[in-house]
Amino acid sequence: MEAKAIRTTRYLDIDEINEHLKNVEYIMMAASSPEHFKESPIHFTIFLNTSDNLPKDIQDAVLDKFLEENGIRNPIEVMSRIMPVGFSEGSHETLMPLLLIKKEDMTTVPHVPMFVFDFLADSDNFYEAKEKSLTGWSYNYSD
Structure with missing residues (x-):
């Protein structure tokens, strides 16, 4: 399968976004990091389906869970x-x-x-982003 360039034909409006996010727990995106970050070659973005400002201890617990579940190591430049x-x-x-x-x-x-x-990090589970400089995302839905 050949990788295609990501092209946008339109942006969703607010109502469409809200409808789209029903039952979405989170979205995880992975892309290649800028080349000079050799120890952390993958750029991760995790979108939680909440607009609540989470307390620092909850943020740390959530991030640690994502890191552990996805085999992600060496996180740097973390913004939450x-x-x-x-x-x-x-x-x-x-x-x-x-x-x-x-x-x-x-x-x-x-x-x-x-x-x-x-954040930037490393993982053996995101080969496409790490080795092929591809961008990908996946949705996780609540039950």
Whole structure:
């Protein structure tokens, strides 16, 4: 299977995002890190489906659980806070979450607040991101 470029055809509006996130517990995204981070070659973003500002001890416990369950090691540059997240439709099979960093994106892309962990790390479980510089994401749904 050949990797295709990620193309966006449209962004979901707020109502569509809220509908899309029903029963979503979290979304995990993996991409390659900038090349000079050799010890932490994967850029992870974990989008929790909550806009609650989690206490530090809960944040630490949640992150530790993700690290352990996914065989992730050497996390660095860890950012954890509520951030604006948009969703795009396009050439990919599932809707792609978009962590909005730039002010112009925040004003032009519809978004919702989500609690986000964003960090660089290593794992043998994310070969596509680590070895092939591919970006991927997966959804985890509540029962």
